[in-house]
Amino acid sequence: MNKKATKKFRGFEIRLSGTGGQGLGLSGKMLAAALTSDGLHVAQSQSYEPTSRGGMSRSDLVVTEGIADYPLATALDYLLILDQRAMSISDGMIKKDAIVLVDEELVPDPPTGDFKVHALPLSKTAISLGNLRVTNVVSLGALIALANICSLATLEAAIERITPKKYARMNLDAVRAGYELVSS
Amino acid sequence: MSQMPQRQSLQGNQACALGAIAAGCRLFAGYPITPSSEVAERMSKELPRVEGVFVQMEDEIASMAAVLGSSMGGVKSMTATSGPGFSLKQEHIGYAALAEVPCVIINVMRGGPSTGMPTRPAQGDVMQARWGTHGDHPIIVVTPSSVQEIYQLTIRAFNLSETYRVPVIVLYDEAIGHLVDTVELPDPDSIEIQDRKWASGPAEGYLPYAADEDGVPPMPRPGDGYRTHTTGLTHLETGFPTQVPADVSRVIGRLLDKIERNRDAIEQYELTNCDDAEILVVAFGITARSSERAVNLARESGIKVGLMRPLTLWPFPERKMKELAGQVRHVLVPEMNAGQLILEIERLCPDSVTVSGINRFDGLPIDPGEVLDKIKEISK
The missing domain is CATH 3.40.50.920 (Rossmann fold)
Structure with missing residues (x-):
């Protein structure tokens, strides 16, 4: 086996961050399913710590056309922060011109730098839908609207595939509400 | 094997379990340990579907023993572990090397020494994988660097183990084990599977450790009527112990030579x-x-x-x-x-x-x- 071609790194890196219990692993899986169905290659890694709740949590997606040379995140194109305390884990990793999405209540002091920060009422929208726990899915809707990385229809289809039936409606409402926070 | 879509998102440890099933593994005996537990978890779901056996043993020593017993009984067998468990398994890995019992050991590396850092990746078991058990012994260690490759090399580990009757270790770090990646698994029918050589010919005068030309003795299939003897003592072609220097030199020399003479077939890069x-x-x-x-x-x-x-x-x-x-x-x-x-x-x-x-x-x-x-x- 001798691989000759030097392949240039194409694609982008996404991090969903917050605290344990916010469902970031699940929303990472939903987004990965959507991007994979678009024919992209997605490498997902998560913070893996003994703490399952309350500790800092992250779900990273490295999205490429073929298999990524390095599958772990090093320079983020898109970053979601759902808890102020999770901000520091991405220090020095946010790319120039990256899109950073934060919850306007849970992250009162968002990062500053050479990138665009969008503070949106993500958790508030989830509460208005009747369940704070869908903040993760509201955030996904907002993120794809800001980042333009996949269509709402593709993400909805992926969410429907992954979500158990009894939660499907709630998640679909949540993703649309998030999307409309940006695009309406 | 259950039908799966070709393109899928799969975790490294789960790819390992699916590779093992594809290779023909029908027994998993283990004691779950971070960061390898998903191998056991997936095997516990997959094995019953193919009439295999999953056993959670009382500890790592016992699980390695169960793997050897099962393999001697004619079934392709494996275990999965990490640092502390890998240390405990060494005694029986040595037994497998000497008694020439095919077996596959998955070691997902975490921070060490001792209990170390259970959730953190490391590559500190390079030398332990080679020399963890005492004495000069043959062993093969394969090391994948992607989810797809974990699947492929787990299959290869079984093939090598069955072909040369040596323990084969699949060694990878937590980062690869827990990575979820887009993979395309091959059609199970296209996978090359190697099985061990079984003893044939007259049962009278059968010598369980008399090697063929390739240096590997065929194994007696239980129930085929061959009398055999298995021991962790240095043994003659009969399977019974010896300490006669010339005999020891010959039999241990043959064990080591199984790897040396086949380097070209085994080495991959x-x-x-x-x-x-x-x-x-x-x-x-x-x-x-x-x-x-x-x-x-x-x-x-x-x-x-x-x-x-x-x-x-x-x-x-x-x-x-x-x-x-x-x-x-x-x-x-x-x-x-x-x-x-x-x-x-x-x-x-x-x-x-x-x-x-x-x-x-x-x-x-x-x-x-x-x-x-x-x-x-x-x-x-």
Whole structure:
């Protein structure tokens, strides 16, 4: 086996961050399913710590056309922060011109730098839908609207595939509400 | 095997379980341990579907013993573990080497020594995988660096183990084990599967440890009527113990020679950009992925650097390494330990070649930037 071609790194890196219990692993899986169905290659890694709740949590997606040379995140194109305390884990990793999405209540002091920060009422929208726990899915809707990385229809289809039936409606409402926070 | 869509998102440890099933593994005995537990979890779901057996034993020593018993009973068998469990299994891994019992051991590396850092990746078991059990013994260690490759090399581990009757270790780090990646699994019918040689011919005068021309004795299938004897004592072709120096020299010599004479068939590696390389990076596991990125970026800035990625760590691809060492002026060995594989590389390089390492044992992967900086420093 001798691989000759030097392949240039194409694609982008996404991090969903917050605290344990916010469902970031699940929303990472939903987004990965959507991007994979678009024919992209997605490498997902998560913070893996003994703490399952309350500790800092992250779900990273490295999205490429073929298999990524390095599958772990090093320079983020898109970053979601759902808890102020999770901000520091991405220090020095946010790319120039990256899109950073934060919850306007849970992250009162968002990062500053050479990138665009969008503070949106993500958790508030989830509460208005009747369940704070869908903040993760509201955030996904907002993120794809800001980042333009996949269509709402593709993400909805992926969410429907992954979500158990009894939660499907709630998640679909949540993703649309998030999307409309940006695009309406 | 359950039907699966070809393109799917799969975790490294789960790919390992699916590879084992595809290879024909029908017994898993283990004691779950982070970060390998998903191998056991997936096996507990897959094995009943193929009429296999999943046993959670009382500890790692017992689980390794159950694997050996099952394999001697004619069933392809495996276990999965991490550092502390791997240490406990060593006694029986040695038994498998001496009694020539095929078995596959998955070791997902975490920070050590001792209980260390259960959730953090490391590559500190390079030497333990080779020399963890006492005495001179044959062993094969394969090392994947992607989810897809975990699947492939787990299958290969079974094939090698059955072919040469040696324990085979699949060694990878937590970062690769827990990575979820887009993979395309091959059609199960297209996978090459090797089974062990079974004894045939008259049962009268049968010698369980008399090797064929290839150095490997066929195994007696239980129920076929062959009388056999298995022991951890150094034994003759009859299976019974000996301490006669000339006999010991012959039988142990044959065990070691099973690997030596078949190096060409066993050794595997992958080369990237090595043809005109003046600097060579040698790396495995997640570190090979960082190195691949670093080599690609360094090439873009005109540095003549290549990557050698051993897929068999033991036996190490010695001849290829020597050949490359004759071509380059510097070899860089990044690894997530204090410097283990580098010892083997140094041994194979002439004095004219400088060998240096990048070493981390703090629970963090070596990132591509770290490797790139070092390549740039060397190239000056």
